[in-house]
Amino acid sequence: MSEGNVVIEPVEGKKGRAEFVDIGRAFAAREPHWVPQLRSEQLELVDPGKNPFFGHASHQLFIARRGRKAVGRISAHIDRLALELPREQGFGPGAGMFGYFDAADETIAHAMLDKAEEWLRSQGMDRAIGPISMSIWEEPGLLVKGQxxxxxxxxxxxxAIYREWIERAGYARSKTLLTYDLDVSIDFPPLVRRIVQSGKRNDRITxxxxxxxxxxDEVETILSILNDAWSKNWGFVPFTNAEIAYAGKKLKPIIHPDLNVIAEIDGRPMAFMLTFPDLNGVLRKVNGKLLPLGWFHILRWMRKPMGAGMRVPLMGVLKELHNSRLASQLAFMMISQIRDAATEKFGARRAEIGWILDDNQGMMAIADAIDSTxxxxxxxxxxxxxx
Known part of the structure; x- marks a missing residue:
């Protein structure tokens, strides 16, 4: 496809994927608050031979060029598991996606979106949803506040300008994902502390x-709770067995037991909460590179991430407890226990909770109750x- 002097080409093979990733890194580096990620990890996410997401997805990557210069990139993809969901949950039949959206200007942005839409239409899709890069569990959404x-x-x-370009291409907002900032050096409000203490006195709760x-085994427990707890949420796509194994392998190096908990009632796992030290701090120091000594600094940091911010990316409570006081109590107990460990053992002062769907009233109420914003x-x- 050619738009004026801009040519948009499909990406093929390992070399093409590497260029696709490097184009994204070059665009991201223009942003003052960008944190360089590990290139090897980014390559793995778009490699069908390594990322199990592609076991249930088809895709095409595109690069835009003006002359010999790369001036944009975009992905078009279809998650076959998402097609099986009810439309009221966001995806469903006919839902194609775009992601990895970067452009030098609005003309290029619209040309790339047109190309992604053309590919999705050729695959029988009747809607384009995005940006989602590339699984809903990886990097969904476009940052519109918090640059x-x-x-x-x-x-x-x-x-920030990407939002205007996407909207002027005929897109309307379908969903908003929120993250909440929390000062963990300050104790929780009295009401929350009373709820936590009440739970601790209940011999049935651990x-x-x-x-x-x-x-x-713990990963299987956590993700089985997640698949149940989130099953009615907007955009939910269940983890496959291959993705569960992959996630477990990828997450293990950054897991500190005291920061990741499972809540049980009468010995039965009912809820979980995961918390990751913010690796971005050390990635900025090593400029996202493992060599020559980046790997050494990262490994040393992971053993004892003192003073790091903490992110709570996932939590879930089994669906049978939803809309109950017990669900909220378990959530407050898990948050409180992790907060104590983060501050006392790792000197943490800040945490981020999310993302949270803008219609998840229960989680938003919990975030508000602990004075996060x-x-x-x-x-x-x-x-x-x-x-």
Missing amino acids: DHDPMIMMGHHP VRPVDVKRWD VNREYAIFEKPLLS
Whole structure:
């Protein structure tokens, strides 16, 4: 496809994927609060031979060029598991996606979106949803609030102008994802402390650290709760067995047991909360490079991430407890136990909770109750694809 003197080409092979990733890194580096990520990890995410997401997805990557210069990139992809969901949950039949969106100007942005839409339409899709890069569990949404501070681990960071370009291409916001900032050096309000103490007096309730010696089993427990707890949420796509194994392997190096807990009632796992030290701090220091000594600094930091910010990317309570006082109590107990460990053992002062869907009233109420405030917003847009 050619738009004026801009040519948009499909990406092929290992070399093409490497260029696709490097283009994204070059665009991201223009942003003052961008944090360089590990290139090897970014390559793995777009490699069908390594990322199990592609076991249930088809895709095409594109690069835009003006002359010999790369001036943009975009992905078009279809998650077959997402097609099986009800439309009222955001995806469903006909839902194609775009992601990895970067452009030098609005003309290029619209040309790339047109190309992604053309590919999705050729695959029988009737809607384009994005940006989602590339699984809903990786980096969903476009940053529309919060460009004035560094992102935390596994969160995207995008120029504010991208929102205008996407909207002027005919897209409307479909969903907003929120992250909440929390000062963990300050104790929780009295009401929350009373709820936590009440739970601690209940002999039926146990909140325990994950057991890293049984890590594979713990991952299965956590993700089975997640698949149940989130099953009715907007945008939910269940983890496959291959993705569960992959996630467990990738997450194990950054897991500190005291920061990741499972809540049980009468010995039955009912809820979980994961917390990751913010690796972005050390990635900035090593400029996202493992060589020559980046690997050494990262490994040393992971053993004892003192003073790091903490991110709570995932929590879940089994669906049978939803809308109950017990669900909130378990959440407060897990948050409180992790907060104590983060401050006492790692000297943490700040945490970020999210993302949280803007219609998840239960989680938003919990975030408000512990005096956290919204610090970042991510938007997911949608557009009908006319034949």
